Amino acid sequence: MTRRELGGPPTLVAPALGALDLPTAPPVTRAAAAAVVRPKLPAIALLCFGILLTVGPIVGGLFSKVAAGKQMIDQFQPYMTEDTLARYDHDIAILRNGAAGVDTVYKRQHLAPGRFPGLDTFRAQSAAIDNRSQSLLQQVEASRADYEKVAAIGGFDRIPFLIVISGAVAVYGGCVLRFGARRRSRSTALLVVAVAAAVAAYPFISHFQRGATAGRHMLSGLSPVMTATQVRQLQEDFIVLVTADGELDTTFRAVPQTGSAGRQIHTFVHEWPPLSADFASLVGTINDNLDNYLALQDLDTLTNGVGVSGLESFPWILVGIGATIATLSLAALPRRRKEDR
Amino acid sequence: MISRFNAMSRTAAAGLAMTAALTLAAGCGGSSSKGTSAAGSGKQLIGLFRLTPGAAHGKQLTGTWFRMLQPKGDVATGPYMVNGDSPADGGRATLLTPGTSGGLRTNAYQSQPAPAFDSRGNSLADSITKPTKFFGVQFSISTNEVDLQTKTKVAPPTVVDNNGRLTANLASWAASWNKQNFNQGAPKPVSSTGAQAPGQQEATRVFDWVSHKYLNGAPKPSVSGTGATGTYNASTGAFVLQWTSLIVDGPFAGFTGIWHLEGTFQPGSAGPSGQ
Numbered sequence: 001m002t003r004r005e006l007g008g009p010p011t012l013v014a015p016a017l018g019a020l021d022l023p024t025a026p027p028v029t030r031a032a033a034a035a036v037v038r039p040k041l042p043a044i045a046l047l048c049f050g051i052l053l054t055v056g057p058i059v060g061g062l063f064s065k066v067a068a069g070k071q072m073i074d075q076f077q078p079y080m081t082e083d084t085l086a087r088y089d090h091d092i093a094i095l096r097n098g099a100a101g102v103d104t105v106y107k108r109q110h111l112a113p114g115r116f117p118g119l120d121t122f123r124a125q126s127a128a129i130d131n132r133s134q135s136l137l138q139q140v141e142a143s144r145a146d147y148e149k150v151a152a153i154g155g156f157d158r159i160p161f162l163i164v165i166s167g168a169v170a171v172y173g174g175c176v177l178r179f180g181a182r183r184r185s186r187s188t189a190l191l192v193v194a195v196a197a198a199v200a201a202y203p204f205i206s207h208f209q210r211g212a213t214a215g216r217h218m219l220s221g222l223s224p225v226m227t228a229t230q231v232r233q234l235q236e237d238f239i240v241l242v243t244a245d246g247e248l249d250t251t252f253r254a255v256p257q258t259g260s261a262g263r264q265i266h267t268f269v270h271e272w273p274p275l276s277a278d279f280a281s282l283v284g285t286i287n288d289n290l291d292n293y294l295a296l297q298d299l300d301t302l303t304n305g306v307g308v309s310g311l312e313s314f315p316w317i318l319v320g321i322g323a324t325i326a327t328l329s330l331a332a333l334p335r336r337r338k339e340d341r
Numbered sequence: 342m343i344s345r346f347n348a349m350s351r352t353a354a355a356g357l358a359m360t361a362a363l364t365l366a367a368g369c370g371g372s373s374s375k376g377t378s379a380a381g382s383g384k385q386l387i388g389l390f391r392l393t394p395g396a397a398h399g400k401q402l403t404g405t406w407f408r409m410l411q412p413k414g415d416v417a418t419g420p421y422m423v424n425g426d427s428p429a430d431g432g433r434a435t436l437l438t439p440g441t442s443g444g445l446r447t448n449a450y451q452s453q454p455a456p457a458f459d460s461r462g463n464s465l466a467d468s469i470t471k472p473t474k475f476f477g478v479q480f481s482i483s484t485n486e487v488d489l490q491t492k493t494k495v496a497p498p499t500v501v502d503n504n505g506r507l508t509a510n511l512a513s514w515a516a517s518w519n520k521q522n523f524n525q526g527a528p529k530p531v532s533s534t535g536a537q538a539p540g541q542q543e544a545t546r547v548f549d550w551v552s553h554k555y556l557n558g559a560p561k562p563s564v565s566g567t568g569a570t571g572t573y574n575a576s577t578g579a580f581v582l583q584w585t586s587l588i589v590d591g592p593f594a595g596f597t598g599i600w601h602l603e604g605t606f607q608p609g610s611a612g613p614s615g616q
Contacts, residue, residue, distance in 0.1 A: 247425055273477055280519060
């Protein structure tokens with residue numbers, strides 16, 4: 001029924017509704033949540049392996065050894081070019097010719113031993129000095145190809161950082177996967193796998209694999225050169241040469257020196273400053289890198305216990321580190337129980 | 342290795358003590374008169390140590406000279422390197438003559454010029470001594486804020502007079518020959534040229550700073566060994582300074598320089614650094 005009042009809207013008037021007697025709704029049931037397990041062993045292994053990778057390079061002195069190797073590579077760079085080696089070859093020829101010139105003048109002028117003691121020693125030792133110098137040069141030259149491969153390794157001195165960073169990420173990953181919020185598990189594992197992939201790929205991207213084998217050959221090729229005995233021998237040879245040059249440039253001038261012998265002696269004296277500078281800088285570089293060489297050798301003997309070269313196995317160690325970290329992080333990902341799947 | 346470390350520590354400590362004494366002398370001494378300042382129990386001599394040219398009378402050497410001792414040799418008896426270009430003592434000594442400054446300035450550097458060498462390796466530094474022929478090539482002396490061989494920052498030359506006895510810090514004394522630089526100072530600068538991992542230098546600097554500021558750690562010594570010694574006559578200004586300096590690293594590692602400076606001290610303010 002509708003009742004209308006003056007000027008107002010119509011109003012509906014209805015009888016009151018009776019009470020409803022509805023049946024009780026049944027309870028809503030859901031499937032029970034599947035039990036998720038967080039694999040304990042891989043996460044703990046990842047954590048421990050990460051600690052080992054973080055601390056190992058620091059405690060084992062890997063940073064200093066690799067830096068020493070890098071410094072040696074850098075400092076030998078000027079001597080490992082074709083031009084420099086040719087110049088050294090030329091220097092040796094000047095010394096050889098100078099010795100021959102002195103010999104000729106001695107014979108031609110019937111010079112008695114003792115008048116020029118420095119030149120007497122030079123005549124007696126010049127052949128041996130020549131042999132030693134040539135042998136040294138040949139050894140350096142023979143190592144050049146290997147040296148170039150080692151020098152081509154990209155970021156050689158960054159390798160310890162790479163290991164330590166991968167270790168730190170593994171520690172973080174191990175902690176999150178074992179103790180952290182489950183929702184962060186997947187992203188953390190992805191991060192760890194990415195870092196692991198970078199470590200494993202580094203040897204191939206940086207030519208480390210090729211350079212490491214060459215490094216081993218270079219170490220072996222330079223082993224007769226990089227010794228304190230060699231440096232001492234070179235210093236003794238230098239004393240013989242400077243003394244000879246001193247006499248040639250002063251008292252020996254009074255002796256007639258004509259023809260090709262005179263020219264050979266003149267060339268020796270005239271070329272002495274650049275020649276001795278070459279000699280001194282090479283001896284200095286060898287001497288200053290003896291410790292660096294030993295450090296590099298230490299790296300190579302790191303894995304002597306298992307009968308392989310440390311340098312050659314280094315790239316594979318990195319690959320192994322990458323693979324292990326990746327595997328452990330994936331294995332440590334939380335997953336449902338088998339019987340619940 | 343440990344004994345070597347201990348030895349190094351001892352020499353470093355000795356050097357440190359000497360440097361500390363000299364630094365204290367330099368820092369604490371108020372100027373008492375021109376060219377001298379109180380330095381602990383001694384007086385620091387600031388000015389020019391004008392060198393007397395070297396001369397040889399037979400085996401007798403006077404003035405300013407230098408010898409180079411072969412490895413494992415004895416300072417008094419040799420064997421010395423025989424410099425064919427020197428007439429003194431059969432070449433076993435090389436006589437030096439004063440350079441454009443007249444000698445050695447204290448409390449200032451007389452640095453190596455640029456370029457340091459000509460195309461034939463002759464040293465061009467001519468402030469302290471004139472370039473002198475040594476094994477066919479001219480060598481000379483300079484004092485540099487950053488040592489040319491060890492790359493370590495060193496103090497300028499300082500000389501302290503203690504009642505006629507001189508002690509000197511000449512760590513910055515460097516010889517240049519044939520495009521090579523050799524520290525020939527006393528005490529010896531500790532080398533800063535060792536291999537370093539990327540970032541190691543910065544890390545070491547931070548560690549040293551933290552150690553010094555919060556752990557009361559002593560600053561890392563930059564020199565080792567003892568300084569030069571000598572005599573001084575305050576009334577005439579006549580002085581003698583002498584020292585030996587082992588060549589560390591480089592082509593002549595193991596050789597030792599024996600230095601003898603003689604002349605007259607001329608008090609004055611510290612000269613400008615450089616030539």
